[in-house]
Amino acid sequence: MTNYSLAKITIFLIITIFSVSLSFSDNQSPNKVIGTHIFEGANGFAVFSETHLLWILNNKPSKNEPSDLLASLESEAVGGTYQFTGKNSMSLTISHAIDSDMIGQVWQYEIQWLENDRIRFWVLTPEGNRSQRTGVVTKIN
Numbered sequence: 001m002t003n004y005s006l007a008k009i010t011i012f013l014i015i016t017i018f019s020v021s022l023s024f025s026d027n028q029s030p031n032k033v034i035g036t037h038i039f040e041g042a043n044g045f046a047v048f049s050e051t052h053l054l055w056i057l058n059n060k061p062s063k064n065e066p067s068d069l070l071a072s073l074e075s076e077a078v079g080g081t082y083q084f085t086g087k088n089s090m091s092l093t094i095s096h097a098i099d100s101d102m103i104g105q106v107w108q109y110e111i112q113w114l115e116n117d118r119i120r121f122w123v124l125t126p127e128g129n130r131s132q133r134t135g136v137v138t139k140i141n
Helices: 003-023 066-075
Strands: 035-039 043-048 052-058 077-086 089-097 106-114 118-124 130-139
Touching: none
Parallel strands: none
Antiparallel strands: 035 043, 035 130, 043 052, 052 077, 077 089, 089 106, 106 118, 118 130
16 A cells, blocks of 8 residues: 555545544534634645544645645644634644644634634734734635
């Protein structure tokens, strides 16, 4: 089995596990995040259950070659538990990441709720300021 096949199987299993957990979630969550979201302007997605978050993001241009897929997974694949700490704030405790130095980190986010199931987010610095790490996601289910 090639590395490309293993990567495809891993992605399929991750999506399946999160989809099963989502099917048991209350889709009327007041936080309106449960489901699958795509990143605007980037090749990637995020999946939220009631307590867990997974994202895979490809920041690199892709030629749809196996080596590009594997390289992108190594650059941005993160999962963990999240909780809302206020109407417009969230924290994420990272429990899974390709970069093992990220495991155990707690990231704070500022969130802006936009129209049409869209959310703008900023990762906050340790001082509580907005970092350059920002984006918009759109809920697709």
